[in-house]
Amino acid sequence: MAGDPDAIVIGSGPNGLVAACMLARAGLRVLVCEANPRRWGGALGSEEGTLPGFVHDVGAAFFPFPRISPAFRALDLEKQGVELCFAEFDSCHPAPDGSVACISRDLDLAARHFGDPRDGETFAALARWYRGVEPAVLGILLNTLPTLSPVLKLLPFGIFKLARILLSSGAGLARRLFRGEAARRVMPGLALHVDVGPRDPLGAALGFMLGMTATTGGYSIPRGGAQALADAMVADLRRHGGEIRLASRVERILTEGRRAVGVRLADGTELRAARRAVLADTAAASLLLDLVARDLVPARVVRFMERFPQGWGTFKVDWALSSPVPWSVPEARRAAVVHAGDSLDDLERFTAQVRRGELPDNPYLVIGQQSLFDPTRAPAGKHTLWAYSRVPSHPPGGWQAHADAFADRLDARIEGLAPGFRSTVLARRIVAPPDLEAMDANLVGGDLGGGSNAWHRQLVFRPLFPYFRHRMPVEGLYLCSSYAHPGAGVHGMCGYNAAQIVLRDLG
Structure with a gap:
């Protein structure tokens, strides 16, 4: 890039890449600085983590x-070459009792397989x-606050139905x-993708x-791995004149007065932002305690x-398998x-154990079967x-003392739902919370959610x-990571919304 970029984005997670793409599409010269020396994408990536030829999503x-x-x-990532694969059932919730x-x-298929037939119809x-209301609901929950227009689209009755749900x-x-x-365990189980328990207000x-x-x-499952999404965004960024630099860890936000004007890298290189816009796809505390001068x-x-x-x-585990998981329930x-x-009751007990700092004895699991629907993965x-x-980020004695035993507990949990699972395992990779944070500094203590997702956060x-x-x-400095509204999930809206605010501020 000849001359200084107009805007600098720190970090190339999905939100950072979305922000960079939107700014580049608006005509700004954008530079993305990524600390990882090998790839972009942050927790949105894929690699051969167990055996050659077995492609695992890292996050x-x-x-x-x-x-x-x-x-x-x-x-429009599909138009740019991303191929999405789908399963017949998007999510399955079995239990040892066979339910x-x-x-x-x-939805007709879901109605027939959602436990009790009456629950299926409900x-x-x-x-x-x-x-029928999804565009308005997403407008309320995903856009930059305040979002009054989508609320009006749900009046007079839809907003009350939605509020009754969301306030429960x-x-x-x-x-x-x-x-x-x-049926009752499904949605509370999904909420445990982050730190929201069944009884939480x-x-x-x-x-x-x-x-x-x-x-x-x-x-959806991106063909070839989650890295395909990050690669497509980087390709879009470059088509619109933007650049990305790997092995470029930012250690300080440069300021003049009380305004951000650029960044200094760990190797001492200083990069200036001509339009004085710096966007941080980082943890909030890291940005405001480490990258910005305290005063x-x-x-x-x-x-x-x-x-x-x-x-x-x-706590994550990847397995290379000789055959599909032999689940007891065919769904x-x-x-x-x-x-x-x-x-x-099981989910409530699990929640209480983690909050007490204990390793759960019957861990709730989110289990992904990408290779069943994307044969390029193996x-x-x-x-x-x-x-x-x-899990608790820091169990007593540290993860080095517990990682292998807890991974065995995950194996046993799957074996209980799929007898014979252990015999299919060719290799196993353990990724404990410290490993996740080492991979991506935003995943503080292995937190995937950009900080707590409790209602008051x-x-x-x-x-x-x-x-x-x-x-x-600091003027000219913007937070565009999942630590900002609307938070966790690969929807790109933290970066998208931040880019709109930047463009508005720049006129």
Whole structure:
């Protein structure tokens, strides 16, 4: 890039890349600085992590938003070569007692496989209602706050139905809607993708949205690996004149007065932003405690960042398999994602154990079967498996003392639902919370959610009031990561919204 860029983006996670693409499409010269020396994408990536020829997603793996998020719709990644694969069942929720509930984009199919037939009809009816209001709901939940126009589209009755759902706890909503345990464990289980437990006040929103978007966007699987999404965004950035630099760790935001004007890299290189816009796809605390001079940040912000509420840690395992997982329930063999949570009581017990700092004895699992629907992920006849559980970030004695035993616990959990699973394992890779943070500094303590996703850490409180509209205390500095509204999930909207604010500020 000849001359200084107009804007600099720190970090090439999905939000950083979306922000960079939107700014480049608007005519700005954009430079993305990525610390990783080998690849871009942050937690959106893929690599051969177990055996040669077995491609594993390093973080995010299943994507409901490529066709429904305003950010990804604007980029139209499929038109740029991303191929999305889908399963018959997007999500399957089996239990050791043989009961099962499944979510599918085919609502008639979902109705027949959602536990009790009456619960199936209830779920399908809810999903049909959601399909009719999804654009307005996504407008309320994903766009830059405040978002009044989408609210008006739900008046007079839709807004009250949505509010009644979103103001519930996950367990409360499940018990109100469904009669059987199989159906009741689905949405509270989905909420445990982050640190939201079944009994948490106002905790129903995340599980509801993950369940509903599974019926619209589906849990898509990018052919070749999640890296395909990051690669497509980088290609779009370059087509519009932007650049990305690997092995370029930013260690300081350069300022003049109280305005950000560029960055200094770890090797001492200083890069200036001609239009004086710096966007950070970073952890909020890292940005305001480490990258910005302390005397430029209000004291109350510093105090809050020093005790910033992170979410739970994540313990992930990748397996190379000789054959598909031999699930006891046939529906699980046709599902993109299998969620292992036995009941509401089981999920509540799991939540309590993690919050006490204990390693759960019957871990809730999110299990991905990418290679069943994308044969490029493994050699012919072989398969990959991907799974994680939520855990305390720092168990007593540290992860080195617990990692192998806890991975064995995950093996046993799957074996209980799929007798014979262990005999299919060719290789196993353990990725404990410290490994995730070493891979991507934004995953503090293995937190995948950009900080806690409790209700009081959302909306105008994300990352803290009054900095919820992406502008940081230093003029010209913007937070565009999942630590900003609307938070966790590969939807790109944190970056998309931040880019709109930047463009507005630049006139």
